[in-house]
Amino acid sequence: MSRRLVIIPTYNEIENIERILRNVFSQRASFDVLVVDDNSPDQTAEKVKELQAEFSTQLFLEIRTQKSGLGTAYIHGFKWALARDYAYIFEMDADFSHNPNDLIRLYSACVKQEAAVAIGSRYLTGVNVVNWPMNRVLMSYFASKYVKLITRMNIQDTTAGFVCYQREVLEAINLDNIQFIGYAFQIEMKFKAYLRNFKIVEVPVIFTNRTKGESKLSGNIISEAVFGVIKMKIKSLFGKEI
Numbered sequence: 638m639s640r641r642l643v644i645i646p647t648y649n650e651i652e653n654i655e656r657i658l659r660n661v662f663s664q665r666a667s668f669d670v671l672v673v674d675d676n677s678p679d680q681t682a683e684k685v686k687e688l689q690a691e692f693s694t695q696l697f698l699e700i701r702t703q704k705s706g707l708g709t710a711y712i713h714g715f716k717w718a719l720a721r722d723y724a725y726i727f728e729m730d731a732d733f734s735h736n737p738n739d740l741i742r743l744y745s746a747c748v749k750q751e752a753a754v755a756i757g758s759r760y761l762t763g764v765n766v767v768n769w770p771m772n773r774v775l776m777s778y779f780a781s782k783y784v785k786l787i788t789r790m791n792i793q794d795t796t797a798g799f800v801c802y803q804r805e806v807l808e809a810i811n812l813d814n815i816q817f818i819g820y821a822f823q824i825e826m827k828f829k830a831y832l833r834n835f836k837i838v839e840v841p842v843i844f845t846n847r848t849k850g851e852s853k854l855s856g857n858i859i860s861e862a863v864f865g866v867i868k869m870k871i872k873s874l875f876g877k878e879i
């Protein structure tokens with residue numbers, strides 16, 4: 638069993654979805670894709686349905702009724718994957734911030750380094766972010782340092798959203814007990830894997846700001862991360878379920 642599934646959450650990604658799917662399906666290794674769309678008003682899901690005629694055995698779609706956050710979209714996707722026989726489950730953005738050519742590098746890192754989690758890391762070798770405004774680079778960079786300081790995880794890019802999980806990691810985490818929905822979700826997943834002693838490795842990648850469509854980053858998502866990390870750490874210190 639070594640099937641690989643890439644989960645792509647989408648909200649208004651009509652300008653990116655066809656190109657990213659064609660790119661993933663043209664990789665030399667074979668990946669299935671699950672799009673988790675939140676009923677995007679721009680008809681992203683309609684485009685996916687159209688492409689399902691062409692990629693019927695590899696492309697899957699789940700539509701939720703309304704925009705409910707990136708974190709819960711991934712949880713939905715993880716549960717979908719665990720109900721099937723996928724051995725490696727990836728998180729990837731729809732907007733080419735993450736380069737699909739790196740999927741195979743994340744997979745190889747898991748296999749060759751016997752890791753349970755491989756993170757596409759922007760901060761392993763300096764700062765590998767292209768075309769982000771300086772305030773966003775600084776915020777993301779220092780957020781990663783802040784999380785590292787509080788959680789003590791030896792991970793440079795704790796908010797990264799380009800990740801390969803071995804199935805056993807998702808099986809070990811109670812997916813009904815995930816607290817956060819935005820960036821904090823990414824931190825929470827890594828912290829949970831770390832607390833369960835799974836081997837986590839980082840693979841350097843270049844993150845390129847989207848050229849089409851808009852980021853869904855909001856102030857709420859940032860404050861969720863800032864306070865959420867402290868809450869999470871305190872809970873773990875008191876032996877509460879994390």
Ligand SMILES: Nc1nc2c(ncn2[C@@H]2O[C@H](COP(=O)(O)OP(=O)(O)O[C@H]3O[C@H](CO)[C@@H](O)[C@H](O)[C@@H]3O)[C@@H](O)[C@H]2O)c(=O)[nH]1
Nearest residue numbers: 646647648673675705706707710730731796798852853854
């Ligand atoms: N289904 C669904 N998808 C969503 C939602 N919000 C965002 N998405 C999708 O999630 C992906 C990332 O969303 P962006 O809004 O482009 O994220 P970002 O601000 O660039 O953040 C990226 O970098 C962060 C770290 O700096 C990561 O933490 C984050 O996961 C993501 O990779 C895109 O495919 C977008 O359509 C939502 O509420 N629902």
